[in-house]
Amino acid sequence: MTVLLLLLLLLPLSLVLLLHHILRPRPVRIPIKNRHVFVTGGSSGIGLALAHQAASDGARVSILARSVDKLQEAKQAIRLATGIDVGVFSADVRDYDAVARAVEEAGPIDVLIVNQGVFVPRELEQQELDEVRFMLDVNLMGTFNMIKAALPAMKLRRKDRGPASIALMSSQAGQVGIYGYTAYSASKFGLRGLAEALQQEVIADDIHVSLIFPPDTDTPGLAEENKIKPQITSIIAASSGAMKADEVAKKALSGIKSGSFIISCNLEGLLLAIVTAGFAPQRSLLMAFVEVVAAGITRFAALCFQWNWYDSIGKWHAQKK
DSSP: OHHHHHHHHHHHHHHHHHHHHHOSSOOOOOOOTTSEEEEETTTSHHHHHHHHHHHHTTOEEEEEESOHHHHHHHHHHHHHHHSOOOEEEEOOTTOHHHHHHHHHHHOOOSEEEEOOOOOOOOOGGGSOHHHHHHHIIIIIIHHHHHHHHHHHHHHTTHHHHOOEEEEEEOOGGGTSOOTTOHHHHHHHHHHHHHHHHHHHHHGGGTEEEEEEEOOEEESHHHHHHHHHSOHHHHHHHGGGOEEEHHHHHHHHHHHHHTTOSEEEOSHHHHHHHHHTOTTOOOOOHHHHHHHHHHHHHHHHHHHHHHHHHHHHHHHHHHHHO
């Protein structure tokens, strides 16, 4: 009995010691105060909430979006709430030259939050290819454009300026495919590959990549999406619930500060992060331990969710017929 108890203690301890030795990248703290935080899609929704939060934390904030009017409204709202003026830049992220001009004017960035995103929920058979291209161009190519434009200046004198961050706003639909999200999920899954490879490329420059996975978030965009979203999509997506933009912003900024590669925003997101951990970098010893130990049971839970979803889809199609 004593030997068994000793083994039960030694095995987890050995795993913890091994994980502590192999985890890469190492833990890091990324300060926000008195640093330049640049947020795309910053005139509304999660982006505006992130800009509010960063300004409240003492950052110099710049926001980029297409609409000049919405940018001015956002600037005024942040000034009223925090007393701080933010820089505003009008550009379409699909236009690399326009983005590059905005980034140059804004000056070197310490924390780049690539937040812009568009979503048209519809089955692929019913969706126009122009809509597919629009989502891929804004969500994925727009992210490439922003990073490509900002990265050279982010690298300059990095040792003197401290650690930097590039945070990409994905979605829980970037962790698991959902009915009606075909093109959107493709664009958000693409961010995962971008982020994993980019982290390897920029780690030597003390730049740390984060990937944020919010659920449905109560924004003006969600209200418009819900008007055309297939009914079965709403049923499946409802399993994760919706969050307020301010809640997502607080979770996101906290994760950015700790250099987390995967940033989950609720319990369902945390479970998804564990079951889809794969080859993602992990700085947290606790999370690495949980991922290793819980891999089997979370995979079983994922299969149960898939069973439920496919059952719901089958019943929905049967009712339509």
